[in-house]
Amino acid sequence: MDDIDVEPVDAVEPTEGGEERAGSTVEPEIEYATPSPEYVLYGGKGGVGKTTMAAATGLAGAAQGTRTLVVSTDPAHSLSDVYDVEVPSEPTRLRDDVPLYGVEIDPDEAVDEAETAVFSGEGSPLGGLAEGLGEEADPLAGGMPGADEAAAVQQLLYLLDDERFDRVVVDTAPTGHTLRLLELPDVMDSMVGRLLRLRERLDGMLGGLGGLFGDDDEDVNKEERMDDLRAVSERIERLRTTLRDPARTDFRVVMVPETMSVAESERLLARLSEHEIPVGTVVVNRVMEDLADVVDPADVEALRAADVDLEAVSPDLDDCAFCQRRWSVQQSALGRAQEVFRNHEVRRVPLFADEPRGRGLWVVAACLA
Numbered sequence: 001m002d003d004i005d006v007e008p009v010d011a012v013e014p015t016e017g018g019e020e021r022a023g024s025t026v027e028p029e030i031e032y033a034t035p036s037p038e039y040v041l042y043g044g045k046g047g048v049g050k051t052t053m054a055a056a057t058g059l060a061g062a063a064q065g066t067r068t069l070v071v072s073t074d075p076a077h078s079l080s081d082v083y084d085v086e087v088p089s090e091p092t093r094l095r096d097d098v099p100l101y102g103v104e105i106d107p108d109e110a111v112d113e114a115e116t117a118v119f120s121g122e123g124s125p126l127g128g129l130a131e132g133l134g135e136e137a138d139p140l141a142g143g144m145p146g147a148d149e150a151a152a153v154q155q156l157l158y159l160l161d162d163e164r165f166d167r168v169v170v171d172t173a174p175t176g177h178t179l180r181l182l183e184l185p186d187v188m189d190s191m192v193g194r195l196l197r198l199r200e201r202l203d204g205m206l207g208g209l210g211g212l213f214g215d216d217d218e219d220v221n222k223e224e225r226m227d228d229l230r231a232v233s234e235r236i237e238r239l240r241t242t243l244r245d246p247a248r249t250d251f252r253v254v255m256v257p258e259t260m261s262v263a264e265s266e267r268l269l270a271r272l273s274e275h276e277i278p279v280g281t282v283v284v285n286r287v288m289e290d291l292a293d294v295v296d297p298a299d300v301e302a303l304r305a306a307d308v309d310l311e312a313v314s315p316d317l318d319d320c321a322f323c324q325r326r327w328s329v330q331q332s333a334l335g336r337a338q339e340v341f342r343n344h345e346v347r348r349v350p351l352f353a354d355e356p357r358g359r360g361l362w363v364v365a366a367c368l369a
Helices: 050-063 079-083 107-120 130-137 147-159 175-213 216-243 259-274 297-305 321-336 358-368
Strands: 039-044 068-072 100-104 167-171 249-255 279-287 345-350
Touching: 039 050, 039 216, 039 259, 050 068, 050 079, 050 100, 050 167, 050 249, 050 279, 050 358, 068 147, 079 100, 079 358, 147 216, 216 249, 249 259, 259 279, 259 321, 279 321, 297 358, 345 358
Parallel strands: 039 167, 039 249, 068 100, 068 167, 249 279, 279 345
Antiparallel strands: none
């Protein structure tokens, strides 16, 4: 991609205990099924495990030789924690043995860059005139609500066009932030249109003042900047089209078997439908059931052979009153979720005794497959 000059660096060194971390070369002998769409987005209520699902999907794709970039747009990043490596704010290769890349978008940094590049800095399409016009000319000024999402959209515009990657997996922020992110292509499209009109008005106002505000060469540069702004508008339209194309994008809703999560998932599905964004898969996380009920027995043996020690938590319906109560709550919530499941692929991921991190992601990837 020509618009951003970021070269993936060498694989990040694993943290202490690296043989158990994301950089481990010991992998279970499983042929993971990877999603065919170029873009996979995970969304849902906060705390349901979106980051874990995105990290596992990225790892499985990379294990098949697919150059996969996992992107976190959540301001409260946890991708580094799940992979047990430091994930920087620009695309970086995380492993030597498989083509797995990661990036945690820093919203504050991205907002600053957006303001400088578009509104007030040297080379701005407004030619620096926004500085004298105050916040009216700068939609991101003063920490506008949604600025984090706007910055995330700006970065996605570049990353989705990045030819270095065959697949982009996005770990989105909690539902409210995600919906604002999905709405922002329309908002930003309108904003870019306003900037173009503002530039034209300013040119008309200042045109009669001759060379006072710049010579002919500077006018040529300003026109080039305006072309750049129009290119941004075209990329926004491509992003909108891509998100609505089920052949290219799979938005996956993640939920847990609890009433509040089911209700929020229903609302999210309804809003996604309003935006014409396809949802191919619903992932139910932390279900109290045996791993063998979710994963092929041969794959379970392959995981054990690779010393991946993650035990699923099954309900003790004979002797544990707490387990009986939790199992009843989960079954009730899943019964209410039938409308959520309708017309979607459903994947179940068990509740594990240990948090899925590092090599434990292979188990989650097997469940999603």
